[in-house]
Amino acid sequence: GQQLNQSPQSMFIQEGEDVSMNCTSSSIFNTWLWYKQEPGEGPVLLIALYKAGELTSNGRLTAQFGITRKDSFLNISASIPSDVGIYFCAGSLTVYGGSQGNLIFGKGTKLSVKP
Amino acid sequence: DGGITQSPKYLFRKEGQNVTLSCEQNLNHDAMYWYRQDPGQGLRLIYYSQIVNDFQKGDIAEGYSVSREKKESFPLTVTSAQKNPTAFYLCASSSGLADGELFFGEGSRLTVL
Numbered sequence: 269g270q271q272l273n274q275s276p277q278s279m280f281i282q283e284g285e286d287v288s289m290n291c292t293s294s295s296i297f298n299t300w301l302w303y304k305q306e307p308g309e310g311p312v313l314l315i316a317l318y319k320a321g322e323l324t325s326n327g328r329l330t331a332q333f334g335i336t337r338k339d340s341f342l343n344i345s346a347s348i349p350s351d352v353g354i355y356f357c358a359g360s361l362t363v364y365g366g367s368q369g370n371l372i373f374g375k376g377t378k379l380s381v382k383p
Numbered sequence: 384d385g386g387i388t389q390s391p392k393y394l395f396r397k398e399g400q401n402v403t404l405s406c407e408q409n410l411n412h413d414a415m416y417w418y419r420q421d422p423g424q425g426l427r428l429i430y431y432s433q434i435v436n437d438f439q440k441g442d443i444a445e446g447y448s449v450s451r452e453k454k455e456s457f458p459l460t461v462t463s464a465q466k467n468p469t470a471f472y473l474c475a476s477s478s479g480l481a482d483g484e485l486f487f488g489e490g491s492r493l494t495v496l
Contacts, residue, residue, distance in 0.1 A: 272425070274425075277423075299481075299483045301483045308489075308490070309490065310387075310389075310473050310475070310488050310489050311426070311473070311485075311487050313484055313485065313486075316483060316484055318481075356425065356426070359483075360482045360483040370482075371428070371482070371483050371485075373425035373426040373427075375423065375424055375425040
């Protein structure tokens with residue numbers, strides 16, 4: 269079946285550093301999403317991307333939908349301790365009205381921030 | 384405030400017992416989902432329901448059962464047939480207007496002794 273390869277698996281950074289993580293697939297997706305999960309909680313949607321080449325920001329977060337539709341990246345600038353958590357990418361074949369059963373999640377990037 | 388409520392947060396059960404996890408939402412969402420999360424793994428879909436009285440198997444439905452009698456509720460039963468039930472279970476819902484945009488509950492951690 270379809271898989272998303274998310275890297276790196278984990279990151280240990282110093283507060284104030286920038287962070288970059290990415291997600292790749294052998295298949296095309298028409299929607300890319302990034303979620304963050306804090307310890308003991310459910311994931312929360314950070315950014316949703318619906319168009320190839322789209323670059324979207326949400327505060328210190330920036331995500332891009334790759335031109336090939338087979339990848340996406342997430343950048344976090346000037347990291348702070350509350351950025352700690354697991355970041356998941358997710359891909360969907362459809363944009364609107366599709367079956368949500370087709371949503372595929374990556375295995376996550378665990379981010380640790382040292383004050 | 385609108386949201387998704389999962390209960391219980393922590394659950395311990397003996398091997399061979401069935402257990403039911405509750406999921407309630409007041410977001411007026413049509414679609415609801417159950418995911419399983421294991422350490423170092425992504426989220427794997429167990430079951431999903433796009434409308435009341437209808438549900439579909441996900442990638443790992445064996446050993447699980449669900450019902451969707453009300454729009455607000457989507458309980459998950461982990462049966463004794465599930466060979467490795469210890470995991471973190473996440474319930475989610477969506478309006479269905481934009482694919483992939485899910486609202487998750489806080490999760491239920493099931494430990495089978």
